Amino acid sequence: MLDPKKLEEIAKNISNAIPPGVKTMAGEAEDRVKNVLQSQLQKLDFVSREEFDVQSQVLIRTREKLEALEARLTELEESIEKSESPE
Numbered sequence: 001m002l003d004p005k006k007l008e009e010i011a012k013n014i015s016n017a018i019p020p021g022v023k024t025m026a027g028e029a030e031d032r033v034k035n036v037l038q039s040q041l042q043k044l045d046f047v048s049r050e051e052f053d054v055q056s057q058v059l060i061r062t063r064e065k066l067e068a069l070e071a072r073l074t075e076l077e078e079s080i081e082k083s084e085s086p087e
Helices: 004-017 022-042 051-084
Strands: none
Touching: none
């Protein structure tokens, strides 16, 4: 396994070997790419993770209520059937 300190040293040496103009160009290019990506993603119809999580919880609670109502309806139907059947 490679020593992380050695890797960091190699990366630092490579970084120091890159001319400052190229570093600046790379930084500017990265900023432009980020801006373009953010702009394009904002045009898409995405929801935030927070909004997704909130809606998931709402759906879970709604499902639980629906299941409870279905169970209650079944009980009521059975109760009606028993009271209507001749004994």
